[in-house]
Amino acid sequence: MEYVIQSQNKFSLGLKELWSYRELFYFFTWRDVKVKYKQAALGILWAILQPLVMMITFTLIFSKALKVSSDGIPYPVFALSGLLIWNIFSNGLLNSANSMVTNSNVIKKIYFPRLIIPMSAVLTALVDFLFALIIFAAILIYYHQGFNIFKMFLYLPLGILITVITTFGLGTFLAALNVKYRDFQYIIPFLIQFLLFVNPVLYSTKVFTNHWINLIMKANPIASAIELFRSVFIGQPVDWNTILSGAGMALIILFAGIFTFRKTEAYFADLA
Amino acid sequence: MKPILEIQHITKKFRIGARQERYLSLRDKIYDTFKKKDKSSGIFTALNDVSFNVDAGESIGIIGRNGAGKSTLLKILSKITPPTTGKIIGRGRIASLLEVGTGFHPELTGRENIYMNGSILGMKKHEIDKHFDEIVDFSGVERFLDTPLKRYSSGMQLRLAFSVAAYLEPEILIIDEVLAVGDAEFQKKCLGKMDQVSKSGRTVLFVSHNLGAIQQLCSKSILLNKGTLLKSGKTSNIIDEYLNLSQKVTNRFNSYGNKDAEIVDFELYNHLGKESRDLFLGYPCALHLKIKFNTTISDVELGINIKDIYGDLVSHITSIDQNIVISGEKGDEADIEINLDSVNFTPGTYKMDLFLLKNEMLHANTDCLTFSVINSDKIKRPGGFPGHVKYFTDTRWKVKNPVRV
Structure with missing residues (x-):
């Protein structure tokens, strides 16, 4: 085994190295999940309660007060399906954008592929999602909401995959920038609030008639993921054009994020 | 290879x-x-x-x-x-x-x-x-x-x-x-x-x-x-x-006392005669001090505490033991050189307190000097000293092994 340590001159994604350190993904995720709920009396129940409370709030506002259309399914099912996907994205983004700064003590002392940190931060949000699925199942039963089991096992994982890829990409991008410019610490929560209303989490994309907005929604990977997930219940065929353009965008975001991250990674220890 | x-x-x-x-x-x-x-x-x-x-x-x-x-x-x-x-x-x-x-x-x-x-x-x-x-x-x-x-x-x-x-x-x-x-x-x-x-x-x-x-x-x-x-x-x-390598360490004064006389400078020298805070076990060293008298005063006692890193006293040195008289008039400065023939503390880090006394505390400097003792060729045992041993006792031995014909 021979290797060379020198100042970075040629670019690589470092996937091979990432694979050899794969166990660290598990350990970082496991640590973050464990620490997150360790001192909370309700523990992991919070992963279930948070989306539930959000769902109730949004149902009261959007369905009862504003009478927003929910494509023919009960609004709570509609909102929660959007919120679950949205929470992977928003929590994952928040975690990963701050991850390099919160782990700076480790970064300054030990070498391992740095990408593991923001990626595990996203995986932590995914664990929350898995627990939240329990409440989702309960809601489905409560509203006697039927669904296509084949679609459930195909579309849901695909939707999650698109969400996770997008979050990885944007998260690593922001994590890299956050090391250099701490301003992002203040920008990100604001950005997430903004994005919640831009994405069709609480309303249906069908409300838009403007051609341009529909085009943007097609390129929006989170919107695609939500649409995939909802189509399991709504019973209308999926518009694969939308899904494919969303997935394509997710991949572009992923590579842009990893590229930025890898470019600045070497100097994290000097900056963090 | x-x-x-x-x-x-x-x-x-x-x-x-x-x-x-x-x-x-x-x-x-x-x-x-x-x-x-x-x-x-x-x-x-x-x-x-x-x-x-x-x-x-x-x-x-x-x-x-x-x-x-x-x-x-x-x-x-x-x-x-x-x-x-x-x-x-x-x-x-x-x-x-x-x-x-x-x-x-x-x-x-x-x-x-x-x-x-x-x-x-x-x-x-x-x-x-x-x-x-x-x-x-x-x-x-x-x-x-x-x-x-x-x-x-x-x-x-x-x-x-x-x-x-x-x-x-x-x-x-x-x-x-x-x-x-x-x-x-x-x-x-x-x-x-x-x-x-x-x-x-x-x-x-x-x-x-x-x-x-x-x-x-x-x-x-x-x-x-x-x-x-x-x-x-x-x-x-x-x-x-x-x-x-020359090793100039800025002296840290952490002092109290009425300052009728005070320690204004101190430095430790190793066996090579260089200013150093690293001393060799079994080799000589010297401590040089400069005292300034702010009033006319006689028979001042100079005391030195040597402590390990936990603050436990391992040795105490005083001018009284050596019948040394330290006296001076207002404005005088005295140079003092204290020589130790052999540093016998076990390898590790030590701290010194320096005191000037005359019935009451004139000038006390606590933890003002930190030095390390390094293992040397005088110690033949492998692996260092056991447990909490702080002092190496140098001894001269005579052994008459039985002679077999």
Whole structure:
């Protein structure tokens, strides 16, 4: 085994190295999940309660007060399906954008592929999602909401995959920038609030008639993921054009994020 | 066989000056664009064209003052930060112990932290499983294994951390300053473990201010000074060279008393007659003091406490024992030279208090001088002194072995 340590001159994604350190993904995720709920009396129940409370709030506002259309399914099912996907994205983004700064003590002392940190931060949000699925199942039963089991096992994982890829990409991008410019610490929560209303989490994309907005929604990977997930219940065929353009965008975001991250990674220890 | 590490012309530069703050913000970036180039920001060369080779199985000590570039070198070797120019060719898995306990989380239990820390250090889960019992055994914290780390004493945390690290199995182990802390018993255990590691054929790069430990563990050493490699070779030669570097330490006064007379300067000299805070076991040393009299006063007592790192008094020296009279008139200065024929404290770090007394305290300087005692050729025993031994008793022996015809 021979290797060379020198100042970075040629670019690589470092996937091979990432694979050899794969166990660290598990350990970082496991640590973050464990620490997150360790001192909370309700523990992991919070992963279930948070989306539930959000769902109730949004149902009261959007369905009862504003009478927003929910494509023919009960609004709570509609909102929660959007919120679950949205929470992977928003929590994952928040975690990963701050991850390099919160782990700076480790970064300054030990070498391992740095990408593991923001990626595990996203995986932590995914664990929350898995627990939240329990409440989702309960809601489905409560509203006697039927669904296509084949679609459930195909579309849901695909939707999650698109969400996770997008979050990885944007998260690593922001994590890299956050090391250099701490301003992002203040920008990100604001950005997430903004994005919640831009994405069709609480309303249906069908409300838009403007051609341009529909085009943007097609390129929006989170919107695609939500649409995939909802189509399991709504019973209308999926518009694969939308899904494919969303997935394509997710991949572009992923590579842009990893590229930025890898470019600045070497100097994290000097900056963090 | 090719060397396991080839360090070739490594240079590392840092930007300093206006950009030395801990992180940048966009505001600065925008501000800088409109501002003329800041003249005060400069480049600091932490390492300058350092080259050396390490053969497999060697233990190399890296010696140098604070700021000599030791830690930067280790950070480059462990891939934490890249060199500005130059390259390193490595032929073995490197694990670094730049500071033990990296990745420890206070909310996790001891057991969980062993896994977390182990995997950050590059161990696979099955490797940790394999060594788990040994690690726990070595650390001596088995009773608290399922207690969150935040309830541990700092000593226990350290022991646990070192124990995990001690079971790393890389070809090259990089260690920085781990022996600075912990109780004597555990330090001994660590030294023993590291000795075992280096004897098992693994390569060790070791940075410590504890010259005694370096001497004990490393056959070869390199000496860094202000970022350049001054010399490499046998450890004892390198330590001599290091001690020959001029070593001006600013004296710290932590004093009280009525100051009718005061100690205005003090310095410690090693057996080579150089100002130094590193003394050799079994070799002479000298303490030079300057006293200033602020009133006319006679028969002042000069007292010296020597304490170990825990603050326990190991020796007390006073001018009274030697029938020395210290007197002076207002405005006078007196120079005092105290010679010790043989430093007999066991290797380690010690602190001195200096006192001037005359019925009441005139001037007391507590913890004003820290020095280390380094193992020397006067001590033949392998592996150092047992337990809490603080004093080496030099004896002359006569043994009449039975003669058999």
